[in-house]
Amino acid sequence: MNNLVGTHSDGNMGMTSGVNTVPFKTRVRPYLIVAPALLITIGIMIPFAMAIYFSLTAYTFRIPNSTFVGFRNWTRMFENPQFWNAMSVTLKYAFWSTTVEMLLGLGIAMLLSNLKSRFSRIMRVALIFPLMVAPVVGTIIWQLMLRSSVGIIDKMLNVIGIYEAQWGASHQTAMMTVVMIDVWINCPFVIILILAGLQSLPKSPFESAKIDGGSAWFNFRNLMLPMLKPCILIALLFRLMAALQEFSIIFALTKGGPGDTLMSLSVTAYTQGYMYQKFASALPLILILWVLVNIAANIIVKAWRKAQYQAAGKEMEEAVPKHGRKGAKQAVREGE
Amino acid sequence: MTARKRLVAILQNGGLAIYAIFALFPLLWMFILTFKSDAEMLTTTFVFTPTLINYEQVFFYSDYLRYIRDSFIVSTGAVLISVLAGVPAAYAFARYSFKKKETIAFQILSFKFAPEILVVLPLYMLYRQMGIYDTYLGLIWVYQLISMPLIIWVVRGYFEDISVEIEHAAQVDGYPWWQIFLKVLLPLIKPGLVSSALLCFIFAWNSFTFPLLLAGIKVEPITVAATKYLAQSTVHYGQMAVAATCSALPSIIFAVVIQKHLVRGLSFGAVKG
Numbered sequence: 001m002n003n004l005v006g007t008h009s010d011g012n013m014g015m016t017s018g019v020n021t022v023p024f025k026t027r028v029r030p031y032l033i034v035a036p037a038l039l040i041t042i043g044i045m046i047p048f049a050m051a052i053y054f055s056l057t058a059y060t061f062r063i064p065n066s067t068f069v070g071f072r073n074w075t076r077m078f079e080n081p082q083f084w085n086a087m088s089v090t091l092k093y094a095f096w097s098t099t100v101e102m103l104l105g106l107g108i109a110m111l112l113s114n115l116k117s118r119f120s121r122i123m124r125v126a127l128i129f130p131l132m133v134a135p136v137v138g139t140i141i142w143q144l145m146l147r148s149s150v151g152i153i154d155k156m157l158n159v160i161g162i163y164e165a166q167w168g169a170s171h172q173t174a175m176m177t178v179v180m181i182d183v184w185i186n187c188p189f190v191i192i193l194i195l196a197g198l199q200s201l202p203k204s205p206f207e208s209a210k211i212d213g214g215s216a217w218f219n220f221r222n223l224m225l226p227m228l229k230p231c232i233l234i235a236l237l238f239r240l241m242a243a244l245q246e247f248s249i250i251f252a253l254t255k256g257g258p259g260d261t262l263m264s265l266s267v268t269a270y271t272q273g274y275m276y277q278k279f280a281s282a283l284p285l286i287l288i289l290w291v292l293v294n295i296a297a298n299i300i301v302k303a304w305r306k307a308q309y310q311a312a313g314k315e316m317e318e319a320v321p322k323h324g325r326k327g328a329k330q331a332v333r334e335g336e
Numbered sequence: 337m338t339a340r341k342r343l344v345a346i347l348q349n350g351g352l353a354i355y356a357i358f359a360l361f362p363l364l365w366m367f368i369l370t371f372k373s374d375a376e377m378l379t380t381t382f383v384f385t386p387t388l389i390n391y392e393q394v395f396f397y398s399d400y401l402r403y404i405r406d407s408f409i410v411s412t413g414a415v416l417i418s419v420l421a422g423v424p425a426a427y428a429f430a431r432y433s434f435k436k437k438e439t440i441a442f443q444i445l446s447f448k449f450a451p452e453i454l455v456v457l458p459l460y461m462l463y464r465q466m467g468i469y470d471t472y473l474g475l476i477w478v479y480q481l482i483s484m485p486l487i488i489w490v491v492r493g494y495f496e497d498i499s500v501e502i503e504h505a506a507q508v509d510g511y512p513w514w515q516i517f518l519k520v521l522l523p524l525i526k527p528g529l530v531s532s533a534l535l536c537f538i539f540a541w542n543s544f545t546f547p548l549l550l551a552g553i554k555v556e557p558i559t560v561a562a563t564k565y566l567a568q569s570t571v572h573y574g575q576m577a578v579a580a581t582c583s584a585l586p587s588i589i590f591a592v593v594i595q596k597h598l599v600r601g602l603s604f605g606a607v608k609g
Contacts, residue, residue, distance in 0.1 A: 029513075030432035034440060037425035040417065041447055041484050043477070047458030048450070054458065061461070104355070111352045115345075123352060125595060127359050132587040134542035136559045137580045140566060141366045144580075149378050150573045152365055184359065189602060196599040196607050234606045245451040248544040252563055266453050273457045274549060286454040293449060 055283035062277050069280075077284045082260065082268065086285065090264040090292075092175060093250075094243040097182040101239055104183065105190025106232070112191070113198040124195070131188040138185045139252035146177070168253045174261045181249050186242070190235045197231030229307035237300045244293050265289040363584075369577035377573050390574035400579060403561040407583075409472055410547075410557060411540035414479035415533050422487035423529065427517060429488065430495035431503075441488070445604070448485040452545040455481065460549050470551045478546045483536035486604060490535075493605035494528035495521065531597035538587045558583040 055073055057066045077083045108127075112120050130138060146167045148154045157165055167177045201224070209219045225232075247266040250256060256267040263271070265285050273282030369377075371386035394400045428434075429441050459478060460469070468474035498521060506516045522529070544559040552560055562583060565576040591598065600608055 027434070030428040030434045030437075033428040033432075034425045036421040037484060037488060038440065038444065040421055040477070040480050041444055047455055047462055050458040050462070051454060108352065108355050111348050111355075115348055115352065117349070119349065120352060123356055125592060127356065128591055128595075128598065129363055129588050130359055132538060132542075132591040133363075133584040134544060134559045134562075134587070136544045137542075137562055137584055140562055140576060140580050141362045143566065144366055144369055144573060144577060145362055147573075150369070152381065155381060184362065188359070192599050193603055193607050200608075231607055234603050238603070241449050245453070247453060248559075251548075252544075252566070266451065269453050269457070270549075273453075274460070279457065279461070282457060286451055286457065289451050290454050293451060297449060 051283050051287060054280050055287060057280050059280040060278050073281045074284045076281065077288075082263070083285065085260055086263050086265045086268040087288075089175075089260075089262060090244060090266075090289065093179065093182075093246060093262075093264055094240060096175070096179045097186070097243045097246075098236065098240050100179065100183050101187045101190050102232070102236060105187050105235065106194055108187070109191045109194035109198060112195055124192075128188045128192060130185050133185065135185055135246075135248040136252045139181055139249050142177075142181050142184070143253070169258060171258060171261050174254060174258060178249055178253055178262060181253065182243065182246065185249070186239060190239060193235040194228065194231055197228045201227055226307075227311050230304055230311050233300055233304040233307055237297065237304065240296055240300065241293055244296065245289060265292075366577050366580055369574055370581055372574050374572055374574060390572070390578045393572070394575050394578040394582075398575070399556075399561070400558075400582075403556055403558040404582070406472075406555050407541055407557040407559070410475045410479065410555070411537050413472065413476040414483050414540045415536045417476060418480060418483035418487045418536060419529070419533055422484050423491055423522075424517075426488045426491035427495055427521070429492045431500075441492075444488055445485050447481045448604075450481070456546060456549045463550055470554050472555055475547055475551055475555060475557070478550060479540045479543065482539045482543060482546075486536050486539070486601065487532055489604040490532040490601050491525065491529055493600065493608070494525040494532075498524050528597060528600075531594035532601050534590045534594050535598070535601040538590055541583075541587055 054066070056068060056070060058069045058072075059066050112124055112127075133141070143151075145151045145153050146165075148164060154165065157163070166173055168174050205223055205227075206219070209223055214222075245266050246264070247270065250262045250264060250267050251270070254262055256263040256271060266289065269282045269286040269289075272278050272285065368382070370390055371388070372380070372384055373387045373389055376384045429437060455478070463469040463474050468477070502520060502524075503516055506520050507513075511519070541557075542559065543557070547555070547557045547560045551557070558579075562579055565571070565579055594601070
């Protein structure tokens with residue numbers, strides 16, 4: 001009970017007291033207040049139920065018959081090497097972009113918080129610019145740099161003896177190119193989250209560690225990292241979720257090509273469902289992606305919850321939520 | 337010791353400078369290209385005769401302003417609806433305790449993580465049947481998946497930061513709950529609310545997948561239109577650069593304005609910057 005008012009736990013007058021003692025009108029009020037927001041968003045989720053249903057039919061946009069075909073679309077998908085390729089592209093893309101962003105983001109955030117110069121203060125603001133550019137537009141900006149005719153990168157590479165780098169047009173470098181663009185756009189997200197975490201760290205443990213004379217690496221691993229962990233995990237959560245389903249960057253750079261080099265689950269589902277109008281057979285691809293996203297999210301959220309308690313120095317048992325996820329956010333809030 | 341310290345400082349500044357070049361040079365390069373004529377595009381690098389012809393072409397001889405207008409209408413509409421419906425909901429989540437509260441709140445949050453293509457494919461079919469395919473209304477509605485979770489979760493945090501005592505004092509003075517909400521609470525959360533709304537605007541403005549599939553003929557936001565500049569057979573790089581610059585500018589300006597609240601907004605309230 002009085003879940004979120006918990007932060008001011010004595011504030012229990014009237015509106016948050018025991019449910020049964022308050023009149024019906026007051027009890028219903030919160031639902032009424034929430035209802036419009038919920039209706040607007042739930043309405044848009046009808047398609048989600050539709051997606052599951054239509055994945056079991058033979059529906060295409062050209063021949064709109066919804067004959068029930070059982071799991072045919074699903075079994076066909078698992079037999080199709082295209083699907084396994086899409087799966088591997090999705091996982092590779094998510095792994096590389098998230099890993100590079102997390103490591104680079106952590107490094108740059110630590111530099112920014114160490115340096116107190118004017119340069120670093122300006123950079124704190126300027127470095128978020130790429131994050132604010134639409135991914136599609138960001139990809140266009142990179143095209144302006146990479147296309148051999150107009151791009152400047154080719155001219156610079158010529159100086160060191162590399163000619164006609166193909167970037168997105170070659171099998172070998174296409175993945176690297178999209179990951180680079182993803183890092184360019186999204187690394188600032190990781191930077192500012194971790195920087196915020198660094199700035200909220202208490203000073204005293206680090207001062208006493210200095211006196212104890214532990215090595216910098218020791219202090220980083222055993223002191224700073226555990227305290228930063230909640231922040232890092234939040235950044236990881238948001239980045240991984242987005243990277244698994246990334247569509248705009250790949251689409252704007254190569255539409256999935258060359259060949260099927262960049263055909264991730266999202267791009268394949270788009271091509272199948274929208275370009276070829278084979279609606280029903282595209283849906284299993286994207287439903288699988290949704291399952292993947294959910295599993296990843298659950299793992300990270302669990303780890304994050306644990307890290308929150310440890311960082312706040314609380315006992316695990318005290319914080320174990322009574323109603324599943326319900327208490328997590330709350331305990332986190334108190335932990336801050 | 338001092339020599340070592342100086343070395344460390346040099347390395348740190350150097351590392352930051354290298355990243356800064358990586359992050360900012362593409363934007364600078366884009367900006368430079370906007371002033372380069374097609375004739376000089378392929379032959380020159382940094383030294384050329386600047387011209388405004390690309391701006392003239394984009395603004396006066398293309399549909400660019402129409403794309404900007406469409407983006408603006410759809411993004412503003414989406415943010416307005418999310419604020420009107422979402423802020424009261426955020427208040428309820430912050431202050432009332434009711435059954436299934438967290439379940440509902442997490443349900444709304446989960447919309448943010450649903451793969452966009454998954455939502456959009458069936459929606460394409462539904463929108464055609466409902467007759468809102470390729471309309472402002474259709475896009476504004478689907479954009480709620482971007483803006484509503486953000487408004488609710490971030491503003492909820494701002495409400496929770498306000499002491500309940502303030503509300504109790506107003507209650508004792510005999511104000512009804514909605515007057516307390518409008519006259520006491522809203523002014524207090526105003527900075528946070530404005531920042532969240534602007535962040536929603538940025539996200540809606542930058543959205544690509546939704547308008548790509550659910551609009552594109554009569555209603556064409558700038559992100560979808562921008563890919564056209566790439567596909568043209570004779571690519572006018574200068575015009576492409578102008579289009580990219582002008583579509584990125586509002587987002588960047590807004591981001592600088594709301595800089596203080598950015599961390600909190602981007603992390604949906606999980607990290608308080």
